[in-house]
Every structure is written in structure tokens, then in C-alpha cells.
Amino acid sequence: NAGVTQTPKFQVLKTGQSMTLQCAxxxxxxYMSWYRQDPGMGLRLIHYSVGAGITDQGEVPNGYNVSRSxxxxxxxxxxxxxxxxxxxxxxxSSYGARDNYGYTFGSGTxxxxx
Amino acid sequence: QKxxxxxxxxxxxxxxxxxxxxxxxxxxxFQYFMWYRQYSRKGPELLMYTYSSGNxxxxxxxxxxxxxxxxxxxxxxxxxPSDSATYLCAMSVRLDTGNQFYFGTGTSLTVIP
Numbered sequence: 001n002a003g004v005t006q007t008p009k010f011q012v013l014k015t016g017q018s019m020t021l022q023c024a025x026x027x028x029x030x031y032m033s034w035y036r037q038d039p040g041m042g043l044r045l046i047h048y049s050v051g052a053g054i055t056d057q058g059e060v061p062n063g064y065n066v067s068r069s070x071x072x073x074x075x076x077x078x079x080x081x082x083x084x085x086x087x088x089x090x091x092x093s094s095y096g097a098r099d100n101y102g103y104t105f106g107s108g109t110x111x112x113x114x
Numbered sequence: 115q116k117x118x119x120x121x122x123x124x125x126x127x128x129x130x131x132x133x134x135x136x137x138x139x140x141x142x143x144f145q146y147f148m149w150y151r152q153y154s155r156k157g158p159e160l161l162m163y164t165y166s167s168g169n170x171x172x173x174x175x176x177x178x179x180x181x182x183x184x185x186x187x188x189x190x191x192x193x194x195p196s197d198s199a200t201y202l203c204a205m206s207v208r209l210d211t212g213n214q215f216y217f218g219t220g221t222s223l224t225v226i227p
């Protein structure tokens with residue numbers, strides 16, 4: 001049981017480049033989300049999905065797009081990278097959108113934008 | 115005012131000490147209260163969660179919720195070097211679209227052998 005798998009683990013981008021952070025879970029979880037974690041600011045929600053075909057914005061969605069074509073996958077796209085997007089990104093999933101079973105987090109993607 | 119406030123520490127204790135980690139919150143609608151442990155360069159992992167006020171014990175860990183004071187705590191008894199990590203509190207409220215989670219910024223704990 002792999003849980004939540006994120007790729008890549010590390011990435012360096014130049015300003016203006018685009019990229020996709022991959023997230024996959026094999027637990028048949030309905031609810032998936034993307035967070036960024038910055039020193040002193042904790043985890044901030046970027047986008048989330050309550051099921052395949054349904055996505056919504058979180059606290060800090062600007063500059064990011066998501067899609068959820070399958071239950072398993074929830075990629076995060078950076079449209080035009082900026083230094084302010086340097087952060088650690090975590091994908092997380094949980095069993096139900098309406099029942100609180102807590103999150104399972106991936107191991108993170110460390111992104112540096114230069 | 116942030117929804118969830120957590121002292122970032124760092125906190126350093128000798129092995130065997132009792133550790134107390136705390137969070138306060140402002141939203142009285144929060145229903146579920148969680149503690150996550152995050153080792154360096156890893157993702158957070160769910161340690162404990164509780165619903166409403168009261169205590170919940172799991173081995174050396176005790177989670178305590180006081181909804182009247184909007185205050186939650188995590189106690190670690192007989193602390194071990196392997197407990198050295200950052201501890202995040204989290205709370206959730208149920209919305210029409212599902213549960214909305216709010217995280218504290220984390221408290222860094224070091225247990226010295």
C-alpha cells in the first residue's frame with residue numbers, strides 16, 4: 001500500500017517556466033488537496049477536490065491549476081513560476097469529504113524558483 | 115487574528131520529560147481536533163484526533179480539548195529522542211462542500227538523550 005505518492009521530490013524552475021506536480025493515491029480516497037508549507041505560515045490550502053471531476057479553490061489558488069479526471073490522480077500545475085512560489089508542496093487525501101478521518105499526506109515536493 | 119494559533123517553539127527537553135504542546139483557536143464551529151507529527155523533510159502524519167471536548171489517550175500520548183476555552187493540548191509522557199519532530203495542531207469544520215481544515219504553524223520539539 002503506497003499511500004500518497006508525489007513526484008518529483010525536488011525541482012528547480014526558472015521564473016516563467018511551467019510544470020506539473022504529480023500526486024497519486026491508491027487508497028480510493030474521495031477527498032484530495034494540495035497545500036504549500038512555508039516557514040512561519042504553516043500549511044495553506046491551494047486547491048482541493050471532493051471527487052473525480054470536482055475541484056475548488058482554497059486559500060491561495062492564484063498561479064495554480066488543478067484537475068481531477070480520476071479518483072487516484074490530482075496533479076497541480078504551475079502556470080508561470082514565480083519566486084514567491086518557492087515552497088514545499090504537499091498533496092493530501094482523506095476517505096470522505098464529509099467524514100473526518102484525517103489526512104494522509106505525501107512526502108512533499110521541494111520547489112525552488114530562481 | 116489567525117483561526118489557529120500555535121507557539122512555534124523551539125522546545126527542547128531531556129529524555130523522559132513530560133511534554134505539553136498547545137494550540138488556541140477562535141472559531142467555535144470547529145468540531146474535530148487533530149495532532150500531526152512531521153519529521154524533518156517528511157510529510158505530516160496523523161497522530162491523534164478527537165471529537166469535541168475531553169481527553170483521548172493513546173500510549174504515551176494524550177490529546178485534550180477544552181471547547182469552552184478554545185484550547186487544545188497534546189501531552190507526551192516519557193519523551194524519547196524519536197519524538198523529536200514538529201507537531202502541528204489542526205481543526206476542522208463541516209461545510210456544505212465537505213470538511214475544511216485549519217492548521218497551526220507547528221511546534222518544533224527536540225528530545226535530548
